[in-house]
Amino acid sequence: MKSAVIITVYKRYKYIDEALNSVLSQTVKPDQIIIVADNPKMLNNSINATVIEADYPQLGKKMFDAIKALRDDIDIVYFLEDDDMFHKNKIEYINKIFEKRRDIVTVHNSRKLVDENGIDLNYELDKIPFEIEIRKDNIVQIIRENYFLLSNNSSLSIRKDTLKKIKNYIAQIDISVDLVIIYFSLVFGKLLHIPEKLTYFRVGSGSSTIGNTHSSDEFNERKGKIVCTFNRTVNDLLKIYSMLPDCESCKKIIKRDLLYLYLYLSAENNFVNCDYKVKVPSLVRIFVLTLDYYLKNIISTKDLYNVTKGVLAQLILGKKKVSEMRSKKGY
Known part of the structure; x- marks a missing residue:
């Protein structure tokens, strides 16, 4: 299956090289990389990627523009925020799931929490230690027991045909693209959560987590x-x-x-x-x-x-x- 990675960056380039390296060092390389950035001049020109200039904060609009740029032969789409990273075998591992499970439209993998320096925080945010199929009839109970389970764009991957169906909804959203993907995945099929920590989620570097503070x-x-x-x-x-x-x-x-x-x-x-x-x-x-x-x-x-x-x-x-x-x- 052919895969693409959509990377979004907005006024924060401190970690972008680490994010890109985590994609370029995959055991199975993505067939397309799309980078949506407010200032493309800050990116490494040697990277073979589709670059979209987007000097606005609305993440939904950025994703919409990136989805339109996906190649016709792409099957699976991955997302990566500029301060997060992929485990080296993420694409290989998840692509195999999509190949075997045709009923699954979206996969959510667990995360390893790291601080602003990339050091493991040894904290478990995703507390379901087993694979679980999420449907409309069980999501309420799952979320009640594991409130933070399905957040974070960098832990989501989706079939391109499903993503195309919901791109106009995504375009209307400001920042909560992950919620659109999760809920609409249940409208069109099933979501699979896996316990493997295939994403490094950086705490304290953005606007949704506080992290370590010194004053x-x-x-x-x-x-x-x-x-x-x-x-x-x-x-x-x-x-x-x-x-x-x-x-x-x-x-x-x-x-x-x-x-x-x-x-x-x-x-x-x-x-x-x-x-x-x-x-x-x-x-x-x-x-x-x-x-x-x-x-x-x-x-x-x-x-x-x-x-x-x-x-x-x-x-x-x-x-x-x-x-x-x-x-x-x-x-």
Whole structure:
């Protein structure tokens, strides 16, 4: 099977050589490499790749442009963010899965977490130590028990024909491309999660993880980036919810995600400057939604407890105090 790797880079070239080397050193080389970058002049000109200039932050639009550039003979598409890396036999291993399992449209592999210097953090984020087939009828239970299991673009690979079907949906998304791929994979087929750690996921180098910080100011700066990312994520989730044609279980997960994000942003949006902020429901509205979702079996008893506790904390202690307590605990 012929494979392609789509690499996205935006205003961050510190790790791009490591990312590219991890692709070029694969035991089975990809048949096409597509790099979408805001400044192609920062790339190594000697690499045989299709380069697309994209000086804008919307990841969905970048992916859409890259998908249009895929060769006709490509079968499987891999994704790699500029600060992540592939294990040397990732493409060989996953291509064989796609060859054997024609019913699988997407594969998600486990990740090894590394710090900004590429050193193993020895922390298990993906806690399912076995291969598991994910379908519309079991995804809710799987995500409830393993919340962070299916995140990260660099751990996803998909059949090109499925990717082509969803490219117009991807184009409408800001940053949450991985969620579009996951949920629409369940619309068109099955997703397979494998426990092999075939991706090195770098913590603390982007806008979704804090990583190691050396001062409270540095911690608060990174926390601010995460708050702004969460605002964009909420907007994406609302779009994905409206676009999904037939996956009620997926919509259940989205509702749960929105509930937690609303609760978090209800406090944090008051103290962080972001270019974009969503309209967050009132705490009373969040509590009413929580009760409604619990009665409809959208969220678990644990979720009911967590969100109710969070709402009461903000009502009793105040939003500023809750934000400060979160920062103190996180730092």
